[in-house]
Amino acid sequence: MQQPSPRTIAIDESLAAQAKLKVGDRVTLLARPAAEDYAVMTATPSGYTPSATPPETVIVAAIVRRGADPSQVARGDLLVRMHLDQLQEISGYGDRVDRFAIATKPGLRIGQLLDHINDVAFGFRAYRSHDIAVETSRTFQVVSRFHRAIGVITIVASSVFLLCIMVLKVEERRRDIAALRLMGISRSSIVKSIIVEAALVAVLGSILGVALGWAASLFVNWHYQGLYRTPLEFSIVTPEIVAVAVSLSLFLGAAAGVLASLRLVRTPPLVLLGR
Amino acid sequence: MSEATATQDVHVDRVLVSLRDVHRDYPLGAERVHALQGVTLDVERGDYVAIVGPSGCGKSTLLNLIGVIDQPTSGTVEIGGKRVDQMSDWEATSFRLRNIGFVFQRFYLMPILSALENVALPMAEAGFPKEEQRMRAAELLEYVGLSSRERHRPSQLSGGEQQRVAIARALANRPALLLADEPTGELDAHTGAEIISLFQRLNSDGATILVVTHDEELAGAARRKIHMRDGRIVDGAVHP
Ligand SMILES: Nc1ncnc2c1ncn2[C@@H]1O[C@H](COP(=O)(O)OP(=O)(O)OP(=O)(O)O)[C@@H](O)[C@H]1O
Ligand SMILES: [Mg+2]
Numbered sequence: 001m002q003q004p005s006p007r008t009i010a011i012d013e014s015l016a017a018q019a020k021l022k023v024g025d026r027v028t029l030l031a032r033p034a035a036e037d038y039a040v041m042t043a044t045p046s047g048y049t050p051s052a053t054p055p056e057t058v059i060v061a062a063i064v065r066r067g068a069d070p071s072q073v074a075r076g077d078l079l080v081r082m083h084l085d086q087l088q089e090i091s092g093y094g095d096r097v098d099r100f101a102i103a104t105k106p107g108l109r110i111g112q113l114l115d116h117i118n119d120v121a122f123g124f125r126a127y128r129s130h131d132i133a134v135e136t137s138r139t140f141q142v143v144s145r146f147h148r149a150i151g152v153i154t155i156v157a158s159s160v161f162l163l164c165i166m167v168l169k170v171e172e173r174r175r176d177i178a179a180l181r182l183m184g185i186s187r188s189s190i191v192k193s194i195i196v197e198a199a200l201v202a203v204l205g206s207i208l209g210v211a212l213g214w215a216a217s218l219f220v221n222w223h224y225q226g227l228y229r230t231p232l233e234f235s236i237v238t239p240e241i242v243a244v245a246v247s248l249s250l251f252l253g254a255a256a257g258v259l260a261s262l263r264l265v266r267t268p269p270l271v272l273l274g275r
Numbered sequence: 276m277s278e279a280t281a282t283q284d285v286h287v288d289r290v291l292v293s294l295r296d297v298h299r300d301y302p303l304g305a306e307r308v309h310a311l312q313g314v315t316l317d318v319e320r321g322d323y324v325a326i327v328g329p330s331g332c333g334k335s336t337l338l339n340l341i342g343v344i345d346q347p348t349s350g351t352v353e354i355g356g357k358r359v360d361q362m363s364d365w366e367a368t369s370f371r372l373r374n375i376g377f378v379f380q381r382f383y384l385m386p387i388l389s390a391l392e393n394v395a396l397p398m399a400e401a402g403f404p405k406e407e408q409r410m411r412a413a414e415l416l417e418y419v420g421l422s423s424r425e426r427h428r429p430s431q432l433s434g435g436e437q438q439r440v441a442i443a444r445a446l447a448n449r450p451a452l453l454l455a456d457e458p459t460g461e462l463d464a465h466t467g468a469e470i471i472s473l474f475q476r477l478n479s480d481g482a483t484i485l486v487v488t489h490d491e492e493l494a495g496a497a498r499r500k501i502h503m504r505d506g507r508i509v510d511g512a513v514h515p
Contacts, residue, residue, distance in 0.1 A: 179383030182344055184372025185400050270344060
């Protein structure tokens with residue numbers, strides 16, 4: 001009997017790494033008797049486990065990288081793309097399908113199509129992929145809101161901290177400020193110079209902070225993309241985030257400078273000198 | 276114009292600082308400290324006056340009133356014919372900037388600025404162009420013998436050098452009056468002597484100087500010594 005040339009399957013990176021498979025390897029598809037509802041593949045350097053229907057040997061034709069789907073990241077699934085009959089055979093599900101996707105041509109009225117399908121469908125429902133995406137990312141929205149709350153608390157706490165440091169720093173200079181006032185330097189010049197200095201420090205600080213955040217985000221992405229074998233970006237530093245960070249720190253720094261210096265320039269210089 | 280008025284005009288013009296029956300009380304709990312009790316004093320342009328007396332007799336209080344840092348409880352203070360005893364904070368600040376140079380016991384140089392920048396600071400505040408600030412600051416540093424220290428920070432200068440930078444800074448806006456409160460107080464005898472001769476040179480170049488001091492040498496170098504006790508001038512004899 002002539003052997004037909006083996007069919008091909010595609011596996012994902014995680015599976016390739018775990019089972020040490022590469023493109024061109026021959027593998028055998030079979031379902032383990034004890035586990036009916038999932039597919040297992042074993043590499044066969046020395047043959048395969050006998051079963052009722054002889055298992056099919058296939059060739060790994062491709063190793064695919066998974067799409068960036070946050071809902072799949074932490075599940076640790078291993079993915080195999082095989083022919084439908086192979087899947088039916090191996091899963092024992094027969095004709096049963098849990099879900100499938102339909103690609104539509106651009107320009108199609110999807111709303112109408114959905115209504116039509118749902119009218120005639122029996123035992124299933126059709127959804128837009130967009131709606132499913134929104135539905136499945138509820139968790140992420142909650143997490144994101146939570147992160148925002150942490151962010152706000154951090155900013156409030158660090159502003160208080162910043163103000164305290166500013167007051168202390170300016171306080172250290174009470175004698176200098178008194179001497180400047182005695183020399184005839186006006187209050188507004190002193191406040192201005194303190195604001196400029198505070199703003200400069202704030203901008204430098206925020207640039208440093210952004211650089212640090214950027215480096216941290218590179219590390220986080222590198223680490224978790226490796227861990228979960230996904231191109232998903234876990235952490236992003238957008239221009240908006242940088243703009244908010246710099247302008248917020250500029251504002252907070254300058255405000256802290258004003259508050260701290262006003263306190264001192266309102267005190268008569270002789271009192272500042274301890275007279 | 277009669278001869279009498281002409282002489283009087285000259286006289287008025289010659290007097291730079293004029294105090295009349297000046298009192299300064301400090302509240303101290305329910306009590307009042309009478310730091311100055313009726314001081315009347317004229318200082319002429321080009322004079323070099325040392326104010327001496329025991330600790331707590333009111334020397335610094337008097338200097339502060341003349342320097343428009345403080346206001347008298349009663350009496351009048353005039354500088355260059357202008358009443359300065361009732362000025363608002365803003366007026367007083369701007370008056371000090373343009374008319375009075377201060378030298379303190381502790382030099383009070385700005386630590387992050389170079390010697391040159393410290394000297395230029397009052398000129399920057401007065402709005403002089405950058406180039407002029409730099410040139411005049413360099414001239415002043417040369418005058419006090421610190422040309423080679425323009426770029427140094429205060430922390431890189433000795434006490435005597437810092438005080439000379441402070442004196443150069445006090446002269447920045449060509450003040451009518453140079454006031455110094457214990458300018459040699461933090462210095463040893465040798466560096467103190469340098470400051471004393473600098474003051475003498477300044478005075479012979481036309482500066483009007485008032486110093487408050489316990490330093491006999493410094494007081495002895497002045498043209499005129501004013502002795503104070505308990506908030507009063509007890510002796511204002513012209514120095515021989
Ligand atoms: N801010 C103030 N509050 C209350 N009393 C003051 C104040 N400043 C000065 N005095 C008092 O006024 C008096 C004169 O003080 P002042 O500082 O003028 O003395 P001084 O002659 O400069 O003394 P010293 O030689 O020790 O510097 C002192 O009795 C002092 O205690
Ligand atoms: Mg004193």
